[in-house]
Amino acid sequence: MTAAPGLTKNQSLVFDVLSRSDAPLSAYTILDKLRDHGFRAPLQVYRALDKLLERGMVHRLESLNAFVACAHQEKECCGGHGHGTVAFAICESCGHVVEFHEHAVDHRLDDWARERKFKPAKTTIEIRGLCEQCAA
Amino acid sequence: MTAAPGLTKNQSLVFDVLSRSDAPLSAYTILDKLRDHGFRAPLQVYRALDKLLERGMVHRLESLNAFVACAHQEKECCGGHGHGTVAFAICESCGHVVEFHEHAVDHRLDDWARERKFKPAKTTIEIRGLCEQCAA
DNA sequence: ATGACACACGTTATAGCATAACGCAATTGA
């Protein structure tokens, strides 16, 4: 029970499932895992996910249509959950995901945007490939 | 009629629709635009898209579940359609998409992967926000 | 030619991901 502050019951349940998983989960997989806890419909999951995403406690992997718990501790370099752009390395064999920051990347993309007067709202960076274990 | 070499009829039709569009299109939108040309089922679109993606003539925007024609001319800096990682700036207001390379970003991500012995297969970089026009 | 193979195509059905719209209950804050 990783009780978290300010979360409703459903939000806690969803966050818990994601925290325990060592691979990204789709909303429907989460739903299945929570049927015993009274979950019956996708919206219960999506509503919880929306709030968790708002708080930065969960990230969405766009290339997978799946979700992961944020891997950061509360007090990470860039301000913990208030972090800026985050990137993911996703193993297509074992499903393992590594979340990381690359300031140089962020800054370069920021520069690109500033030069073109583009106002970034959210940036997605996802590398799919094989992790060290699976690259054999 | 942007006739392209080595493409089947369906592939040409799909590529043409994407080339003419100034915003990304979903597979189902493409389907609707091609009903007059005999398209009846999603698979006709997806099969054509698969081949176009293989050739690098079309890109998939993961955060939008949509597709765009490659913006490069045949002989771009990184080798035209054989290009490496490409990035996109997507305006959430007008839908316009700019495709670009940032070598510094590519290299930094490559370094990250090499340090961790992660073997990248495909990298997604998408910046969502507001273009200069829409940022008003 | 004939057969074997690869590949595109068309169709139907199904699977997987996400939201609209309704109404109710609990909470908060004038």
Added chain:
DNA sequence: TCAATTGCGTTATGCTATAACGTGTGTCAT
């Protein structure tokens, strides 16, 4: 107390993508 907000549960629907089947066509070695 009243109104506003937020979360919740349910049903229905919409959007995205693929499975599985069969057909036709071209290539190429036999």
